[in-house]
Amino acid sequence: MLSDLYTPKQLDTFRFAVNNDYFMLINHGAKRTGKTVLDNDLFLYELRRIKKIAAAQGVENPQYILAGADLGALNRNVLIELSNKYGIEFHFDKFNRFKLFGVQVCCFGHSKINDLGRIRGMTAYGAYINEGTMAKQEVFDEIKSRCSGNGARMLIDTNPDNPEHWLKKDFIDKADGKTIKAVQYRLDDNTFLSERYKQNMKETTPSGMFYDRNINGMWVMGEGAVYRDFNAKMHYISREELQKVNFVKYIVGVDWGYEHFGAIVLLGKDDKGCYYLIREIARQFEEIDFWLEQAQKIKAEYGNIPFYCDSARPEYVKKFKQNGLRAINANKAVLSGIERVAQLYKQNGLRIVDDVERFRDEIYMYVWNEKTGEPVKQFDDVQDAIRYAVYTDENHGGISILK
Template identity: 45%
Template structure:
């Protein structure tokens, strides 16, 4: 029997990279039942043999390796028992709760809470295997990385997808830094060619559409239940630049203890909107924001309207006194959200990469309040409110203008008819 009979093509690709590439971290992310944990468990066995060999070369009689998971129970079920069943190995358990194989001390670390820091500190490891990484907290993950400081150490990471702004995706999967020596592999359920086709079809047919299907079947990092802007697609909507000829609008959501946010959008001749600038900060006085607005005027035009939250009229007047074209923003929340969401759905909404501060964080965490009908949760909403004022207000005003023109034409026609003309 060859490896191709034992491993699926995607698993063979991962194994080939493990054996032939120089790397520091390997992350396998994707769908359930996609085969990623199986190949990672196999690599874990390879890692233990490799650790034993390196320790012998270094004269280290008690080499340590980290095995991490959300809890001791998940470590045992997902890795230890699975490895014994799949590969016929026998782990020995000592009185400290450590596992032993091939002469390697395998130190379990729980990652779900900060309490896991205690188990990860105080020793140096030849490597680590982190199972279910998204269920852990980042400080424990970072501590594991710091512990694995022996020359040539590896970190193997296994995870299902989560929110696109999860620390694992933002700080590790998406981070572009060659010094990380990182390999990332994405799995879908179709990558596991050893699953029975009728089982795969049944799972696909029974998995709800939307977030559930995208995560479980496609292995995508998408927004969860309750997200307001569910049609926001980072891969399609975050762009490297914006057209030069745009008409600009700004939105302002006032704040002090809570963040104040100013966003600037440009619209092109095809009705496509681009978020080109965003300033979001706390504890800044109105004079600071007036200076920000003046800088934006210089950049995008002195007549650019700033559609403002009407909750603080004195700030709007302060802008006006400084020569800023400050106008009242349209305050209807749900209709305004509907307008913004419609732009996203139509593919008319874009974000200029690296030109925002808090937009990406808020858009994925802006949620409907399940305790209040048709209301967003009043958290992570400052950029979202600013965006709504900037986009929905001029669109709403244009719709009112069209309605007024239509009504005026109808009134003229009715008058002429009354006079028999």
């Protein structure tokens, strides 16, 4: 029974897809709602369908575009999932192409403008675009223009972004239910997830924009304070209480500055996975020698721990390395990093020693820019350094080092 395979929302979308001659089907909305699962299956359906169309036209080797943010993401989100589910083995040639059901599937990244040149010139019988909001608009438009084979269709899945995003304005908002079909998913639409899981996701997702996007599938901008779940009564900790914590790891985040504040933050991680801001050094109008001196003091006290640095000043990172520091370019993914820090506040997994100064100045002034969808570039220096440390620590695989 199809109802054993798909949720009611997925099943409605599947029935539409196999019974209508649309051009673009956009499944968008909250995470973990089955958008990609459905599109992966429809991708296989589309390959069989266009093979029949092409054969009737005498086209022996029809081409199809499969695009993701990059080839690694495409492999994780689509190909490995299909291999695990159906046991399909994909055999690539040197041009990142594979044959399936008699169709030549051409794999591309879509998040960089240099992906554009790889797509030009081909005739495709369709396209499947994974993580649509991550695509460069020019690359997306080129893929669309390549879908000129008879009966070509496009499958797109994506999580929400800001409501001014071109995918939302130019396609989702213009969906007519015929040429363009857009289907929005909320977490509660996934009836295969347990109520316990859904409740846990709701309780641990940061308030505001992240909740609206990740739980309700809404295309919204952030407004007000970035860290809406920060609670001074809950998240500050005294030096005395800090002495009782069993730390298993120390890391440092570095945000370079001059006219605006530069910041070095030392964080400890306890045996339960909770982070603590132990020390902040935030100053204006200081040269690299000052920051090097501060970093070396931390190394002398805590050992050769990692310094996750803002990559905007590569000469500073290089100088740290030349002087024996474990300086590493930070993972600066803005929204993903902010979401992780916000989640830690929501779960009481990040505590701040209460004698900080610059952090106190920033935390309630660190707000969203409603035009760009990112934080305002003010009162963000210590906040950025914390984000660099936490997010890179969790996405870099560094070694735990005790003092």
